[in-house]
Amino acid sequence: MTAAQRVNVWVRKVPSWAVYILGAMIPVWYFWLAVSGQMGVEPINALERALGLLAMQTLVVVLAVTPLRRWTGISLVSHRRALGLLAFFYVCCHLAVWLLLDVQDPGRAWADIVKRPYITIGMAGFVLLLPLAATSNDRALRKLGPVRWRRVHTLTYVICVLGAVHYVMVQKVWEIEPLVYLALVLALVATRLPRLRRRAAA
Numbered sequence: 001m002t003a004a005q006r007v008n009v010w011v012r013k014v015p016s017w018a019v020y021i022l023g024a025m026i027p028v029w030y031f032w033l034a035v036s037g038q039m040g041v042e043p044i045n046a047l048e049r050a051l052g053l054l055a056m057q058t059l060v061v062v063l064a065v066t067p068l069r070r071w072t073g074i075s076l077v078s079h080r081r082a083l084g085l086l087a088f089f090y091v092c093c094h095l096a097v098w099l100l101l102d103v104q105d106p107g108r109a110w111a112d113i114v115k116r117p118y119i120t121i122g123m124a125g126f127v128l129l130l131p132l133a134a135t136s137n138d139r140a141l142r143k144l145g146p147v148r149w150r151r152v153h154t155l156t157y158v159i160c161v162l163g164a165v166h167y168v169m170v171q172k173v174w175e176i177e178p179l180v181y182l183a184l185v186l187a188l189v190a191t192r193l194p195r196l197r198r199r200a201a202a
């Protein structure tokens with residue numbers, strides 16, 4: 001048995017519910033760190049940023065599932081849905097902290113969404129995640145059929161690019177970490193382009 005096959009046996013042994021529960025506990029843990037004074041002098045901003053970064057990292061993992069399987073033989077496919085739904089949950093938490101704890105004013109929130117390009121782009125990412133989250137279940141897959149379902153889920157690539165651009169723009173100066181995420185996302189999207197083009201042509 002190869003090392004990749006051994007990893008796959010181990011991955012398949014992890015039940016989906018455990019991924020959901022462990023994944024859902026991370027924002028709870030962040031929240032506790034913030035309320036117990038362990039997130040610095042600006043806990044709301046630190047919490048908002050920690051959740052944004054968690055969402056970005058999870059989206060990158062989702063995007064990497066297929067290339068990882070192709071290049072290393074390691075398959076996280078059995079947990080792709082859970083990872084995608086967790087990414088959506090993290091973006092919801094990130095948005096909720098911004099709206100309910102940071103801005104705290106629907107009028108100002110709307111003004112930020114339309115006037116601040118980095119918020120507009122983050123919001124576009126959130127809105128595009130909604131159809132993905134709504135169709136991440138077996139019923140939707142049966143109803144749409146595999147071809148249409150896959151077409152809807154192509155939005156993942158757009159969402160990851162929007163998330164990474166949002167991350168680059170959030171920083172007031174050029175920083176290396178967001179640019180690394182953007183480069184990673186673009187590289188992962190580029191690996192999928194030939195297949196996407198073939199599918200579009202078909």
Ligand code: HEM
Pocket residue numbers: 045048049050051052053054055056059091094095098119122123124125126159162163164166167170
């Ligand atoms: C796909 C969706 C999104 C992703 C992946 C994402 C990701 C991120 C990341 C990685 C950061 C920076 C974290 C850090 O500096 O370590 C961030 C910051 C931020 N995001 Fe998002 N975000 C998304 C959607 C949104 C939405 C919908 C909003 C609000 C409408 C939003 C508002 C903010 C704000 C206010 C900050 C912090 C800015 C500051 O500190 O001044 N994001 N986000």
